[in-house]
Amino acid sequence: MDVSCAFPTALDSPDNIALAEELGYHRAWLYDTPQQSPDVWMMLALAAERTERIGLGPGVLVPSLRHPMVNAAATAALTALAPGRVAVAFGTGFSGRRAMGYGAVPWSYMESYIRAYRGLLRGETIEWEGARMRMLHPEGHAPSRPVEVPVLVGALGPKGAKVARELGDGLYATLSTPEFMSEHPWVAYLAWGTVLDEDEAPDSDHARQTAGPGWALSLHGAYEFGGPDAVRALPGGQEWLDALEAEPPEQRHLSIHSGHCVELNAADTAAWRAGGSVTLRDVTLSGTRAEIRRKLDEFQALGVTEIVFQPCGSEVRAELENFLEAADPVLAGGA
Known part of the structure; x- marks a missing residue:
C-alpha cells in the first residue's frame, strides 16, 4: 500500500509537499476549498517547481467551481511542470460547496463534467452548455493532446459507483469504506489522525491539535x-x-x-x-504505532491501495515522520 499525504491548501503547502517528498511520501494531494484556501492549482504549480519525484494532484476538485476548460487547461499546465506525476480526483463537494451554502453536486452533472473534461484533454471537440469547444493551446502553451492523466472519483453510494466504474481510473474515498472499493485497482483513502504515545489519553492537548x-x-x-x-x-x-x-x-x-x-x-x-x-480512535486513524499498523492492514484488506494521511497542528514534520514510521517502518528508515 502506497503512503501518501494531503494538506488543506495553504500558502505553505508547497513547502509541506517538498518536505513530504524528502521524507519519502508517494503522493501529495491538495484540497479544492476556495472559501478558506488559495487556489489549488497555483499551489500545486509551486510545489511542482520545488519537487522532483512526489506525485501531485487536487483531491478533490469540485466541478461547479470551474468551467471544465479551466480545469483541463490547469491540468495540462501542471502536467507540463511535473510530467508523469499528476493525478486528479473529483468529488461532489463536501466542504468545497457546503461551506458556501450549497448542496452537493448531482451525480448527473458530475458524469457530464468528467466526460467533457476528459474529452478536452484527449483533444476532442466537446459540447458544454450548448457550445462546441476544444483546447486550442498552441505549442508552448500546453502539452500536445492527448494529455494522459489518471482520474479518481470520490464516490460513496451507487450513483457515484456507476460514474467511477465508467469514467474513473480509480476511487478516492474518505469517511467510509464502500463495498465497491474492491472493484478498483487504485483506491486512495483519505484519513486524519495522529500517532499517540503508549499511555497518551485521547483527550490530550496533542491529540486535540493534531487529530x-x-x-x-x-x-x-x-x-x-x-x-x-x-x-x-x-x-x-x-x-x-x-x-x-x-x-x-x-x-x-x-x-x-x-x-x-x-x-x-x-x-x-x-x-x-x-x-x-x-x-x-473510532473516527480517525489515531492510536499507538501498533494500533495504526493494524488499522492500515484492515484498510488494505478492504481494497485500499493508497493511504492518504493529512497531518494537523503546528508540527507538520513530526506528524509526517511519526505516521510514516507507523505505516511503513522500512520506508521511514530509508527516508
Missing part, C-alpha cells in the same frame, strides 16, 4: 447527512448542536465549516470539552 480537526468531521458529516438527531447520538453531540444553534439558521453552514480540517471551531470545541473525544 481533533479530523475527529470533528464525524460531527460535521453526521449533521450534513443525518441532521440534528444523528449528531445528538454522538458523545458531545448535544453540546455541539447547542453551540451551532446559537447562530442564525442562514449562517450555520459558515460556523460548521469554519476551520475545516485545520482547527476546531466553537461547536467542535464544545463537543470535545463535553467528552466527545472518546470516539477519537
Whole structure:
C-alpha cells in the first residue's frame, strides 16, 4: 500500500509537499476549498517547481467551481511542470460547496463534467452548455493532446459507483469504506489522525491539535447527512448542536465549516470539552504505532491501495515522520 499525504491548501503547502517528498511520501494531494484556501492549482504549480519525484494532484476538485476548460487547461499546465506525476480526483463537494451554502453536486452533472473534461484533454471537440469547444493551446502553451492523466472519483453510494466504474481510473474515498472499493485497482483513502504515545489519553492537548480537526468531521458529516438527531447520538453531540444553534439558521453552514480540517471551531470545541473525544480512535486513524499498523492492514484488506494521511497542528514534520514510521517502518528508515 502506497503512503501518501494531503494538506488543506495553504500558502505553505508547497513547502509541506517538498518536505513530504524528502521524507519519502508517494503522493501529495491538495484540497479544492476556495472559501478558506488559495487556489489549488497555483499551489500545486509551486510545489511542482520545488519537487522532483512526489506525485501531485487536487483531491478533490469540485466541478461547479470551474468551467471544465479551466480545469483541463490547469491540468495540462501542471502536467507540463511535473510530467508523469499528476493525478486528479473529483468529488461532489463536501466542504468545497457546503461551506458556501450549497448542496452537493448531482451525480448527473458530475458524469457530464468528467466526460467533457476528459474529452478536452484527449483533444476532442466537446459540447458544454450548448457550445462546441476544444483546447486550442498552441505549442508552448500546453502539452500536445492527448494529455494522459489518471482520474479518481470520490464516490460513496451507487450513483457515484456507476460514474467511477465508467469514467474513473480509480476511487478516492474518505469517511467510509464502500463495498465497491474492491472493484478498483487504485483506491486512495483519505484519513486524519495522529500517532499517540503508549499511555497518551485521547483527550490530550496533542491529540486535540493534531487529530481533533479530523475527529470533528464525524460531527460535521453526521449533521450534513443525518441532521440534528444523528449528531445528538454522538458523545458531545448535544453540546455541539447547542453551540451551532446559537447562530442564525442562514449562517450555520459558515460556523460548521469554519476551520475545516485545520482547527476546531466553537461547536467542535464544545463537543470535545463535553467528552466527545472518546470516539477519537473510532473516527480517525489515531492510536499507538501498533494500533495504526493494524488499522492500515484492515484498510488494505478492504481494497485500499493508497493511504492518504493529512497531518494537523503546528508540527507538520513530526506528524509526517511519526505516521510514516507507523505505516511503513522500512520506508521511514530509508527516508
